[in-house]
Amino acid sequence: xxxxxxxxxxxxxxxxxxxxxxxxxxxxxxxxxxxxxxxxxxxxxxxxxxxxxxxxxxxxxxxxxxxxxxxxxxxxxxxxxxxxxxxxxxxxxxxxxxxxxxxxxxxxxxxxxxxxxxxxxxxxxxxxxxxxxxxxxxxxxxxxxxxxxxxxxxxxxxxxxxxxxxxxxxxxxxxxxxxx
Numbered sequence: 001x002x003x004x005x006x007x008x009x010x011x012x013x014x015x016x017x018x019x020x021x022x023x024x025x026x027x028x029x030x031x032x033x034x035x036x037x038x039x040x041x042x043x044x045x046x047x048x049x050x051x052x053x054x055x056x057x058x059x060x061x062x063x064x065x066x067x068x069x070x071x072x073x074x075x076x077x078x079x080x081x082x083x084x085x086x087x088x089x090x091x092x093x094x095x096x097x098x099x100x101x102x103x104x105x106x107x108x109x110x111x112x113x114x115x116x117x118x119x120x121x122x123x124x125x126x127x128x129x130x131x132x133x134x135x136x137x138x139x140x141x142x143x144x145x146x147x148x149x150x151x152x153x154x155x156x157x158x159x160x161x162x163x164x165x166x167x168x169x170x171x172x173x174x175x176x177x178x179x180x
Contacts, residue, residue: 003065004064004065004068004069005051005053005064005065005067005068006064007068008048008049008050009048009049009050009051009068009071009072009075010047010048010075011044011047011048011049011075012028012075012076012079012080013079014028014029014079015027015028015075015078015079016028017044017049017071017075018044019042019043019044022036022037022038023035023036023037024037024042024049024071024074026071026074026075026077026078027078028075028077028078028079028139029078029079030077030078030079030080030081030139031077031078031119031139031140032078033074033077033078033139033140035067035070035071035074037063037067037070038063039053039054039059039060039063040052040053040054040060040063040064040067041053041054042067042071049071049075051064051067051068051071052064073141073142076141077138077139077140077141078139081137081138081139082137082138082139082140082141082144083135083136083137084135084136084144084145084148084167085133085134085135085136085167085168086133086134086136086148086151086152086165086166086167086168087131087132087133087165087166087167087168088104088106088131088132088133088134088165089131089157089162089163089164089165089166090106090107090155090163090164092105092107093105093106093107093131093132093163093165094126094132095124095126095132095133095134096124096126097122097123097124097134099122100115100116100117100118100120100122101113101114101115101116102114102115102116102122102124102134102151104134104151104154104165106154106155106164106165107155112154114150114151116136116147117143117147119138119139119140119143120136120137120138120140120143120144120147121136121137121138122134122135122136123135123136123137133168134151136148148167151165152165152166152167157170157172159172159173159174159175160174160175160177162174
């Protein structure tokens with residue numbers, strides 16, 4: 001039995017969960033999220049969400065823990081929210097934003113301009129003597145991770161000097177370089 005799937009999800013205060021026709025809807029102070037589900041049954045009982053699978057088939061076992069984690073992330077998202085921070089390491093690397101438009105200078109001939117979805121709050125922090133930081137905040141964990149991965153993908157950190165866009169706190173594997 002799935003260890004993750006069999007534990008119930010506690011519904012946070014101020015969050016409402018409704019299940020109807022293969023869709024689960026979670027509403028909270030930060031927004032509303034919906035998720036389709038199949039191969040499992042979802043029940044809301046006594047302030048908890050319980051996910052049960054239909055059989056011991058391999059697909060049903062795999063989706064049991066998946067949907068439990070998705071529901072848990074939805075409840076945490078609409079009650080507390082999620083944050084990801086990216087650090088720009090490199091000489092001349094800059095980040096600025098105007099509303100939802102992120103402008104990145106990453107050493108290419110032109111700046112990279114990215115329109116960020118409305119559900120994500122964008123903030124750029126530039127202090128003298130420190131690397132610029134792009135801070136993303138949202139109630140949707142999947143969307144937040146996708147946008148953060150897209151920004152990181154513009155210039156991934158290289159293994160010799162560590163230049164590029166990396167997550168704050170990410171540990172990079174460094175290489176030695178040429179031996180003279």
